[in-house]
Amino acid sequence: MALAVLELKQVSKFYGDYPAVQDLSFSVPAGCLFGFLGPNGAGKTTSLRMILDILRPTSGSITILGADSAARVRDRLGYLPEEKGLYKKMKAWAVIAYFATLKGVPTAAAKKRAHALLERHGLGQFAEARTEALSKGMAQKVQVLASIAHDPELVILDEPFSGLDPVNQGVLEELVLDLKARGRTVIFSTHVMQHAERLCDHLLVMARGRKCFEGSVDDARRLLAPRVQLRARGDLAPLRTLPGIDALSELTPGEWEVRLRPGTDPQSVLAGCFTLGLPLTSFEATRPSLHDVFVHLVGAEAREAGR
């Protein structure tokens, strides 16, 4: 694994007696696209704020870009907060340039970079527009650009896709992939699994302030048993005798679902059917989606928390 740009060790945050985050440990390797998943109220934003030293953990330690506090390496970090907003009366380029100068970019260079970024991301004609005149999607793009205008090594995006239409979500995905291609590390939180599935090298799932999964997308999928959908004329009950079969159920007449034990090859079901002489009309092995994994991992908690 590459050098870690971020490492949390047993980080907890209490508000009074209420535990917002408990015992959170993980590390993010350099150059990785790191997804931070979890239902509402799982403690994602609190964790990100602690990483940025906006909030202080009650206990535990955070090492970021080799420093013990984000305050020391502010200029090398980019941050897009969950709730989006801009200075309404400022022009688009001026907002981007302003945040870049606050991160240590010289004024003239910041101005040039702001214009270049807007141009590259299709907002060149809106550079002189006041941000209050921009559409929500455009404003959000401006904000993302403002958070990366100083070319940070580590970019933290809190819910960057929320509120964007599919086209703009695609544009933002490209931007994130572009950052990765240039060797930057990106941590983003989301509860839209498709983005995580497409983008992430590495995932962390939180629920009720605790980590409940960490690993790659494939690791996550392996958490759920693979399923096989079968159609047949006749009873498939004899399949239960095969090894590796966890459960068998008839969803509708003639349509069956087999849940396999983890590690079982779906092909063995097909082979078993031939051996047993069962009259199959269709066979489909499905990979569990990240969505299923997410619901499996946090569904109960999310419902609990929402109640």
Add this chain to the structure above:
Amino acid sequence: MRRTLLIAQREFLENVKTKGFWLGILLFPVLIGVSALLPAFLARKATPVRTFVVADATGLYEPLIVAAAEADGRRARERAPATSTNVPSESTVRPPADEVHSRFRRVPLPPELAGNLEPGILEARLRPRLAENGTNALFAAVIVPRGFGPGSTNALHFWCANQADGSLRDLVERTLTAEFRRQEYARLGLDASVIQRTEALRIPIADLNPTKAAGSERVGLADQLTQWAPSLFVYLLWVAIFAVSQMLLNSVIEEKSNRLIEVMLSSVTPTQFMMGKLIGIAAVGMVMLSAWLGSMFGVALWQTQSAAQAAAGSGAGEIAQALVSLLRGSWLLPAFAFYFACGYVLYAGVFLTLGSLCNTIKEAQNLMGPMMLVLMVPLFLMPFIPRDPNGPLASFLSWIPPYTPFVMMNRVAAHPPVWQVIGTSITLLSFIVLLLWACGRIFRLGILRTGQPPKFRELLRWLVGKDHP
């Protein structure tokens, strides 16, 4: 420091771009000008002519009343401001007579009421015209009963629907009282002209000030100004704090409600953020204030020059001259600058902190109320401080830091004891340091807070407790 200045710069530029800022800058001199010129203008143009009738059953007093009303009109013409000319001229130009009209005009009784009607009947017939509001309306009716004179108990009837404007009533009363006295002197065999001369006697009085150098103890206009000018500075400080307080509140609330605060805090420390705002808005306030002071100074200078050119120095010119020399050569200005800076930082810190606790302007306005009460106190007390600048009230208030700048500004011209000046300054400065520390702490916790503003007890816990954001 660079970041603090960047924040200050943005804050300054954004505020300077607003319409409110330019309105504030332009409105103040305009208001001063209007308040200086409007009364004269209104007196000339907007005061209606009061028409009145006189029915005098004795036939003795009507001519006196009419003559007094005419004399009043003549005096008004003489008092009317001369049209100022830059060309020196030996005689000032008076406006033409028809532009300055008398305030009162006697109109004859309507023909149907002329003749010797019973006063009761006359009054009953006049009533509707006195009560109405149209162009035909009468302002007042003066009914002199039969037998009216010194020693008589018959009262003069003054009919008038307007109880606010007593000028005509006063005129009638003054005129007839003088006449009664004249008749009484004559009855007693006294010479009225001797009495008039006697009553005109006044004692000569010279104002001397023991604190001034020997030979120049005589109190002039400049000395009075030195004592009163600080009040002007106090007003300016007050207006400046008042003008920027809203700006301070709003500017934090913008970042809070937009959640920009998080981006800011990932880039700068809360202290840098707060100081940047403080400096930026202070700069806005300074520009506004310099514009105001500059325009006042400019008007004063212009007045002095035109007064110097005109042969006779008018009162305004003299005051302006004194003011200019006062501002030029005294240590009041540095003292003013010191107390202004202290007062500003003190209140600005409080307002910024209040802003950091609120999410909406509405919440902020609720918190503004108590602050405004605190700010009103020096304004109410101001008339009393210059009268007794080293008295117990002034000395006492000097030691209360939020009021020190206001009170000490007023006192500096009266040479307060040096130990008090130093003592109160140290108290004030220590208080500001403590306050900024407390504000910084509350600010750090407040800016990230959403939902209801915290309770007072909670704030205290933030200050003394180990709460971390």
